[in-house]
Amino acid sequence: MSLAIETDGLTRRFxxxxxxxxxxxxxxxxxxxxxxxxxxAGKTTVVxxxxxxxxxxxxxxxVLGVETxxxxxxxxxxxxxxxERPGLLERLSAIQNLQFxxxxxQVEDVAKxxxxxxxxxxxxxxxxxxxxxxxxxxxxxxAVARALLHDPEVLFLDEPTTGLDVVTARSIRxxxxxxxxxxxxxxxxxHNLDEAERLADRIVVLDRTLQAEGSPRELRRRLFLPRLxxxxxxxxxxxxxxxxxxxxxxxxxxxxxxxxxxVADPEKAAPQLVARLAAAGARIRAVKDERPPLEEIYLxxxxxxxxxx
Ligand code: ATP
Numbered sequence: 001m002s003l004a005i006e007t008d009g010l011t012r013r014f015x016x017x018x019x020x021x022x023x024x025x026x027x028x029x030x031x032x033x034x035x036x037x038x039x040x041a042g043k044t045t046v047v048x049x050x051x052x053x054x055x056x057x058x059x060x061x062x063v064l065g066v067e068t069x070x071x072x073x074x075x076x077x078x079x080x081x082x083x084e085r086p087g088l089l090e091r092l093s094a095i096q097n098l099q100f101x102x103x104x105x106q107v108e109d110v111a112k113x114x115x116x117x118x119x120x121x122x123x124x125x126x127x128x129x130x131x132x133x134x135x136x137x138x139x140x141x142x143a144v145a146r147a148l149l150h151d152p153e154v155l156f157l158d159e160p161t162t163g164l165d166v167v168t169a170r171s172i173r174x175x176x177x178x179x180x181x182x183x184x185x186x187x188x189x190x191h192n193l194d195e196a197e198r199l200a201d202r203i204v205v206l207d208r209t210l211q212a213e214g215s216p217r218e219l220r221r222r223l224f225l226p227r228l229x230x231x232x233x234x235x236x237x238x239x240x241x242x243x244x245x246x247x248x249x250x251x252x253x254x255x256x257x258x259x260x261x262x263v264a265d266p267e268k269a270a271p272q273l274v275a276r277l278a279a280a281g282a283r284i285r286a287v288k289d290e291r292p293p294l295e296e297i298y299l300x301x302x303x304x305x306x307x308x309x
Pocket of ligand 1: 014017018019037038039040041042043044045046
């Protein structure tokens with residue numbers, strides 16, 4: 001079966017400025033992909049090309065096995081998009097907005113779906129109020145519901161939670177999880193790395209060109225050796241020398257009363273470290289596998305990592 005999203009050498013220029021260059025990546029059906037990158041990296045431009053809002057300057061993209069160029073209407077029927085600005089009709093109510101867009105997209109029998117999404121997003125109570133009276137988060141929710149009206153198989157969400165309060169952002173994240181559970185493919189752009197880590201099966205890091213791609217786990221493995229944290233009751237300088245001498249241990253740092261050991265293989269190194277330290281009289285409180293946060297990985301990919309933190 002074809003991939004949900006596939007690009008090959010995708011490039012977009014705006015005059016002299018190349019916003020996206022030679023981007024090749026693929027997304028399986030049913031996956032959630034987070035597109036990360038600094039401001040101006042080209043994320044929105046990629047989303048707009050995939051959703052057929054703008055054309056590529058060169059290269060190709062396919063969505064659900066259909067090439068975007070020349071099939072814009074066909075693709076628009078099968079994808080939903082949340083753009084950076086909700087773009088709602090301010091004088092109309094939430095329900096009228098959704099009814100209006102449903103008519104525009106020629107979607108029929110939407111009453112049930114509108115009710116379902118407005119209830120799910122906690123807006124049912126306000127369904128008849130003009131959108132002009134809504135907060136930023138409420139408008140964002142209406143825009144999310146609008147993107148779902150035609151039951152799209154693929155969803156593009158451009159910064160779905162940016163600028164929203166914790167509770168509202170959380171309800172949008174819950175909806176994203178639900179949509180993934182329904183087997184839809186989601187591509188979201190975000191500056192929130194915790195969110196990317198929590199929601200995404202794959203991460204694509206873009207900075208005009210592709211910088212890295214993989215699951216958070218793969219990226220971590222590719223860029224960092226595993227690290228074990230050994231908490232001791234009392235730190236003595238000799239413990240780090242002893243740990244350094246254990247086979248497979250590449251580096252040892254100390255933090256308060258913990259040894260931070262970079263190792264080739266934690267499963268092999270942990271028992272040996274524990275045995276050697278205990279035999280020498282160290283009192284061990286805990287041993288943990290330490291995973292560097294996605295932020296560290298992201299900064300390293302972009303060449304902005306600071307090894308001293
Ligand atoms: P942010 O995280 O700040 O939203 P982004 O990664 O989404 O950024 P884009 O909005 O895709 O980045 O912009 C990429 C580059 O393309 C920027 O240099 C931007 O100025 C330029 N650009 C985007 N749209 C246009 C346009 N319509 N006309 C001219 N330049 C554009």
